[in-house]
Amino acid sequence: MHSKVIIIGSGPAGHTAAIYAARAELKPVLFEGMMAGGVAPGGQLTTTTEVENFPGFPAGITGSELTDKLREQSARFGTDIITETITRVDLSARPFKLWREGADGDNDKPDTCDALIVATGATAKRLHIAGEDTYWQRGMSACAVCDGAAPIFRNKPLVVIGGGDSACEEATFLTKYASHVYIAVRRDVFRASTIMAKRAINNPKITVLWNTHVIEAKGDGKVLTHVVLQDAKTRETRNLDVSGLFYAIGHTPNTAFLAGQLDSDDTGYLLVKPGSTLTNIRGVFAAGDVHDKHYRQAITAAGSGCMAALDAEKYLEELEAEEQEQSAGKL
Known part of the structure; x- marks a missing residue:
């Protein structure tokens, strides 16, 4: 399966990215994972009981309910949500390649995409x-x-x-x-x-x-x-x-499946260009707690998910323009 945009992760960052990408007619595919990192789809938010600091819910809402609403909104705008876990990726060339859990080495055909948003979060120790x-x-x-x-x-x-x-x-x-x-x-x-x-x-x-x-x-x-x-x-x-x-003994960013292909700090958190979600590989973006070890809040994760979708949309526009120029040059 080839997609313009694939999103890995189903927390506030992943679903916000999906909502923005879907509304931009990018037809995103979101892999929400199946107990990835030992946590249910929805990530760390599902382990929180009452959420009272997410705007728009003055009476509060449970973490699971908020996750359900995010998922429902993603689906409403056409996001293809797949309940499988991505366990391996190849970011060495475009299109990027992703293998689902259970894939038999390189024999199984991978999913591919032009832009990838990594929103896999971090798991509390x-x-x-x-x-x-x-x-x-x-x-x-x-x-x-x-x-x-x-x-x-x-x-x-x-x-x-x-x-x-x-x-x-x-x-x-x-x-x-x-x-x-x-x-x-x-x-x-x-x-x-x-x-x-x-x-x-x-x-x-x-x-x-x-x-x-x-x-x-x-x-x-x-x-x-x-x-x-x-x-x-x-x-x-x-x-x-x-x-x-x-x-309060720390968090482990869920980045092992990347096998060191993206730049990270000494604790595994992905590094992005300041003021953006751009990683060291063009076309790959990081959103949410997978790169944010300071705030780690649902609202900040959602904000960076929005940024990642907008960054990905801009990248795809640039990519299309470059391909058109190359095609014109061959005529």
Whole structure:
């Protein structure tokens, strides 16, 4: 199958790109993935419960509902949505080649496209402690900014796991809503920058638990009520009453399938030309959390999805003009 534009990814970035590309009559194809990165189609947004900061939904909306609406809008304008995962690409020449999961090496005919938008996002790292399967989204989250203001966490004690800048930032953010915030740090020192560490340590609503591992999440079967802590040195355990646990141990950009063909930073996030979505390969664009490790919000991902579609449309126009000039030169 050949397409003018193929979009890989089904979060806010991917679907926004699809909506813009479809309205531009580019007839985009979107591969939404099948549990790619261990997450359902829709990406990290599907792991969020109540979304209260996406414009247009004053009463809030769940992450899954928002994902469904984005998908419905993409389809309405003619996007061909395919529930399969792209596992390998060849970006060495145009048209670009993409292989779906289960493809038998080079023997299976790949899908091809003139322009490619990579919107595969980043997956939050989790520890998969005991009880996590029961209480994920029932008191456990990996995004304080996304979920911290939810009623389940307001005026309640919360715990953040991590020792870097993200942990300090998220703990500080949560103090706006929580009665108290604990930071569980596995060592006796922060990895965070000095200024961020001081800000957390000096905050009266934050208590740092040094040399501490969170080894189990417990509750009443419906919501989280406490966690089990273990001292990293003595191995002794104790309970800590909290109504929320937030992972702040980083994210992994979903770029392994690219096999290093696009420029990235030392943690795998794709690099783009400032003020655009252009990667180092002409005709390939990056949108959303796959290149944004700073904001990581649904609204910023949607914005970059719009940018990617507009960048792709401009590229295709340039490509068509170049081909016409080449054809004219041969006459």
